[in-house]
Amino acid sequence: MSEPVPAEPTLAIVGAGPAGLRAAQVLTEAGLRPILLDEGHRAGGQIYRRPPPGAERPAAALYGFEAGRAQALHDLADALASQIDYRPDTMVWGIAPRAPFGFDLDCLGPRGHERIAVDRLVLATGAMDRTLPFPGWTLPGVFTLGAAQIALKAQGMAIGRRVALVGAGPLLPLVAHQYAKAGATLAAVLDVTPLGAKVTAVPRLALLPGTLAKGVWYTVAGALRGLPVRSGVRAIAVEGGRQVEALTWDDARGRRHRVACDAVGASFGLRSEAQAADLAGCRFVFEPVTRQWQPERSPEGRASHPHVYLAGDGSGIGGADVAELQGERTALALLADLGRPRDAAREARLDRRLARHAGFRAALDAAYPYPHHLVDGIGDDEIVCRCEGITAGTLRRAATERDAREMNRLKALTRAGMGRCQGRVCGHAAAEILARTLAVPVETVGRLRGQAPIKPIPLREPV
Amino acid sequence: MERLTVDVAIIGGGIAACSAAVALREAGLTVALLEKRLCGGGASGVNFGGVRQQGRDFSELPLSRRARVLWDGLGAKLAEDVGFEATGHIKLARSESDMAVLEAYARDAAEYGLDLQLLGANALRAEMPWLGPAVVGASLSPTDGQANPRVVGPAFARLARRLGAEVREHAPVRHAAHDGAGFTVEAEGVSVRSRSLVNAAGAYGGAVAGWFGEAAPVAPLSPNMVVTEPLPHLVTRSIGVVGGDVYVRQTRRGNVVLGGGRGTADSVDGLARPVSATSLGAMDKTLTLIPDLAHAQVIRSWSGLDGEMPDHIPVIGLSASTPGLVHAFGFSGHGFQLGPVVGEILAELVTQGRSASPLHPFRIERFAAWRGPYRSEGEIEH
Ligand SMILES: Cc1cc2nc3c(=O)[nH]c(=O)nc-3n(C[C@H](O)[C@H](O)[C@H](O)COP(=O)(O)OP(=O)(O)OC[C@H]3O[C@@H](n4cnc5c(N)ncnc54)[C@H](O)[C@@H]3O)c2cc1C
Ligand SMILES: Cc1cc2nc3c(=O)[nH]c(=O)nc-3n(C[C@H](O)[C@H](O)[C@H](O)COP(=O)(O)OP(=O)(O)OC[C@H]3O[C@@H](n4cnc5c(N)ncnc54)[C@H](O)[C@@H]3O)c2cc1C
Numbered sequence: 001m002s003e004p005v006p007a008e009p010t011l012a013i014v015g016a017g018p019a020g021l022r023a024a025q026v027l028t029e030a031g032l033r034p035i036l037l038d039e040g041h042r043a044g045g046q047i048y049r050r051p052p053p054g055a056e057r058p059a060a061a062l063y064g065f066e067a068g069r070a071q072a073l074h075d076l077a078d079a080l081a082s083q084i085d086y087r088p089d090t091m092v093w094g095i096a097p098r099a100p101f102g103f104d105l106d107c108l109g110p111r112g113h114e115r116i117a118v119d120r121l122v123l124a125t126g127a128m129d130r131t132l133p134f135p136g137w138t139l140p141g142v143f144t145l146g147a148a149q150i151a152l153k154a155q156g157m158a159i160g161r162r163v164a165l166v167g168a169g170p171l172l173p174l175v176a177h178q179y180a181k182a183g184a185t186l187a188a189v190l191d192v193t194p195l196g197a198k199v200t201a202v203p204r205l206a207l208l209p210g211t212l213a214k215g216v217w218y219t220v221a222g223a224l225r226g227l228p229v230r231s232g233v234r235a236i237a238v239e240g241g242r243q244v245e246a247l248t249w250d251d252a253r254g255r256r257h258r259v260a261c262d263a264v265g266a267s268f269g270l271r272s273e274a275q276a277a278d279l280a281g282c283r284f285v286f287e288p289v290t291r292q293w294q295p296e297r298s299p300e301g302r303a304s305h306p307h308v309y310l311a312g313d314g315s316g317i318g319g320a321d322v323a324e325l326q327g328e329r330t331a332l333a334l335l336a337d338l339g340r341p342r343d344a345a346r347e348a349r350l351d352r353r354l355a356r357h358a359g360f361r362a363a364l365d366a367a368y369p370y371p372h373h374l375v376d377g378i379g380d381d382e383i384v385c386r387c388e389g390i391t392a393g394t395l396r397r398a399a400t401e402r403d404a405r406e407m408n409r410l411k412a413l414t415r416a417g418m419g420r421c422q423g424r425v426c427g428h429a430a431a432e433i434l435a436r437t438l439a440v441p442v443e444t445v446g447r448l449r450g451q452a453p454i455k456p457i458p459l460r461e462p463v
Numbered sequence: 464m465e466r467l468t469v470d471v472a473i474i475g476g477g478i479a480a481c482s483a484a485v486a487l488r489e490a491g492l493t494v495a496l497l498e499k500r501l502c503g504g505g506a507s508g509v510n511f512g513g514v515r516q517q518g519r520d521f522s523e524l525p526l527s528r529r530a531r532v533l534w535d536g537l538g539a540k541l542a543e544d545v546g547f548e549a550t551g552h553i554k555l556a557r558s559e560s561d562m563a564v565l566e567a568y569a570r571d572a573a574e575y576g577l578d579l580q581l582l583g584a585n586a587l588r589a590e591m592p593w594l595g596p597a598v599v600g601a602s603l604s605p606t607d608g609q610a611n612p613r614v615v616g617p618a619f620a621r622l623a624r625r626l627g628a629e630v631r632e633h634a635p636v637r638h639a640a641h642d643g644a645g646f647t648v649e650a651e652g653v654s655v656r657s658r659s660l661v662n663a664a665g666a667y668g669g670a671v672a673g674w675f676g677e678a679a680p681v682a683p684l685s686p687n688m689v690v691t692e693p694l695p696h697l698v699t700r701s702i703g704v705v706g707g708d709v710y711v712r713q714t715r716r717g718n719v720v721l722g723g724g725r726g727t728a729d730s731v732d733g734l735a736r737p738v739s740a741t742s743l744g745a746m747d748k749t750l751t752l753i754p755d756l757a758h759a760q761v762i763r764s765w766s767g768l769d770g771e772m773p774d775h776i777p778v779i780g781l782s783a784s785t786p787g788l789v790h791a792f793g794f795s796g797h798g799f800q801l802g803p804v805v806g807e808i809l810a811e812l813v814t815q816g817r818s819a820s821p822l823h824p825f826r827i828e829r830f831a832a833w834r835g836p837y838r839s840e841g842e843i844e845h
Binding site for chain 2: 093094096104106113115388402403406408409412413415418419420422451452453456457458459460461
């Protein structure tokens with residue numbers, strides 16, 4: 001780094017999940033006192049989400065086989081609290097580069113709006129579920145798999161009495177397992193990817209047991225325990241008047257099935273929450289396997305922007321164990337860039353483990369390809385953008401009749417992605433539909449530009 | 464490299480350029496339009512959406528009055544719902560001296576045929592009981608309104624294509640020159656020969672003029688915009704204030720759009736960004752005008768890049784240095800409403816060398832003696 005490094009640089013970490021917490025740990029070990037900003041009330045992030053105080057349940061019941069890791073992360077969070085500037089309940093809604101270098105973070109927290117000037121930024125913002133429209137997906141009672149899991153972890157409740165789960169990713173068997181363990185009635189567990197891909201991938205996965213890998217094992221184990229697991233299903237539809245009443249689907253041989261249920265959890269993999277990286281000015285690259293744009297990240301966790309460091313699912317879906325390793329690794333890279341003494345052995349050890357995980361991740365992605373083939377089955381009347389009520393037909397017509405060849409233009413012409421969620425929910429599906437209609441690779445239609453606020457903020461400052 | 468030979472080449476793809484392409488095709492000329500990014504993706508596509516005559520420099524009023532007539536038929540002409548609604552534009556006074564400004568303007572505007580209604584505090588409260596106590600009076604322009612900027616530019620571009628214009632997007636013009644016989648315009652992937660050249664490059668219009676030895680100091684202008692989630696309909700009219708530090712409207716969908724102050728413009732890539740502190744300031748000011756919006760959620764902010772001239776009115780007219788070159792740029796933050804008429808005027812200038820509208824105030828020669836750069840600041844009305 002050529003520019004002067006302040007003696008006591010101000011460092012901020014956004015996100016107190018596994019990635020952010022490990023990064024904070026490394027920085028404190030080096031005698032620094034980072035600011036750790038997190039929207040959540042309690043540290044832990046998605047996977048190790050903690051119930052609100054007073055509603056605790058035993059870790060084993062909440063996190064299953066991850067209980068040990070969850071406990072370790074929570075203990076770490078508690079231990080760090082006094083050594084860092086920890087700001088829970090604080091959303092970072094704006095990030096702007098400042099001269100000569102560094103960033104201004106716009107935060108909304110318990111004390112209202114606050115603007116924090118920082119020299120370097122670690123972004124560990126995690127992921128959210130990926131959705132795809134299917135008939136009935138906007139009915140009350142349909143949740144994402146992640147939301148189904150959050151209900152269980154944070155509130156200790158299931159999303160319904162008779163629950164059907166649908167998905168295309170390791171989260172599906174994981175949530176099914178957690179629901180079964182919690183005593184919920186599972187009406188069906190439907191995997192839209194074929195079993196074949198998984199069976200061939202599993203031996204490779206076995207080489208490296210990680211959290212997400214365990215999900216794959218449940219595909220087998222769950223079936224053994226008599227869960228109604230089906231693979232390669234198609235034409236999923238939710239039936240119901242004012243709320244979910246049943247789920248129907250075609251099996252791999254084309255036969256129609258129907259089960260009664262009062263709630264559905266459905267999502268199709270994860271997408272990185274990368275708006276913060278976008279606002280910070282990071283370059284994005286298209287990741288072809290999971291078919292999404294992500295901030296460019298070096299193996300050590302450096303972003304394209306020289307003062308931004310990336311870790312965890314916010315910059316590439318790797319799961320919780322990888323998030324921890326990356327958090328540690330990127331913090332070491334940051335320290336090196338600050339001119340601190342380096343621990344080459346520790347760096348090399350982490351790099352080796354991350355490389356092994358990367359190979360394993362490739363196998364996992366092969367086992368759970370993003371089901372973009374389902375896009376053809378989305379009817380013209382289906383709503384894609386829930387916030388604005390925009391249908392697949394409107395998107396397709398914008399492509400064929402109104403020259404929309406790019407995502408931001410599609411949005412300008414149709415309002416898709418222009419609502420409350422700013423395309424976080426519908427953006428991927430809309431891109432697949434646009435690309436499919438134009439018969440071009442999905443990366444050529446680009447991605448929605450991010451702007452502040454990262455999530456909605458009230459017009460009047462709350463006091 | 465594609466080669467085209469046409470009657471008229473157009474640099475830019477904003478509302479000025481695209482409406483010119485349409486008018487020139489309607490006049491029977493062949494046209495090639497070259498846009499750096501996407502047509503209608505610059506200022507024309509991201510502006511506040513105010514379709515306002517009130518408050519304009521009087522020199523602009525004849526053009527603005529003519530444009531207003533075109534807005535009525537624009538949706539039909541473009542075969543696109545441009546969202547135009549004559550909701551009225553109301554300009555609020557927050558002090559007695561503001562009110563005096565409005566009174567004086569209304570008197571003079573009447574000479575241009577623009578009827579403005581002055582409202583005292585009581586009449587104003589009767590019509591808009593939701594206005595905050597800071598407002599003491601207003602001037603209403605009932606024929607003004609608002610439209611959806613995102614669709615207007617692209618729809619003009621599509622119409623131009625349907626009429627046979629060659630429209631090239633992602634085709635930044637690197638250079639243009641006149642060799643005595645005609646123009647050569649070098650863009651990425653395409654080279655155009657033409658008899659006439661229209662410079663409608665928005666904030667870059669000054670640079671293009673410079674290729675022909677003409678001075679035109681254009682400063683980047685990037686108004687800062689904020690929008691809320693859709694809300695029940697409340698804000699019945701498009702709202703401005705004396706001083707221009709805040710403006711508010713509610714879209715048909717229910718989103719409240721508000722602006723005020725400036726974002727930042729990156730002079731390298733030409734992209735403008737909103738500034739959070741400015742957004743928060745505009746939000747506060749909006750609340751003093753409309754306290755009922757306190758619980759609304761802001762879902763996005765943005766900015767865009769327009770070109771601003773030192774006297775806040777555009778350059779429109781024939782080049783003083785090069786025959787066949789016509790300029791229309793530097794609309795200084797209020798060129799959206801004028802857009803439809805600018806195309807007609809440019810076609811008049813290309814085909815007849817003169818326009819039915821008075822263009823003297825907009826001639827480029829007014830900057831002939833200008834030296835050095837120019838930085839703009841302060842509030843701008845849209
Ligand atoms: C709903 C859901 C359930 C999941 N369940 C599992 C599971 O069971 N097993 C598994 O292996 N993986 C699961 N995953 C994948 C999960 O992303 C990773 O396992 C792991 O949580 C990634 O760690 P992380 O530190 O990268 O991100 P996270 O754990 O997601 O942490 C990111 C943190 O950043 C905060 N944040 C983000 N943006 C901002 C902002 N602008 N301002 C302030 N704070 C912000 C978030 O509130 C969050 O606390 C799940 C993902 C989701 C979305
Ligand atoms: C945020 C904002 C709010 C506004 N609000 C209002 C309002 O409410 N009411 C109103 O009347 N006006 C408003 N305006 C002003 C109005 O939008 C502009 O004055 C008007 O759109 C200008 O049109 P234009 O065609 O000259 O410019 P632009 O729309 O900017 O078009 C110029 C085009 O030229 C292209 N270009 C530049 N250089 C080259 C090159 N070398 N080669 C090829 N192409 C090139 C650019 O990419 C751009 O697309 C606002 C402007 C902004 C930014």
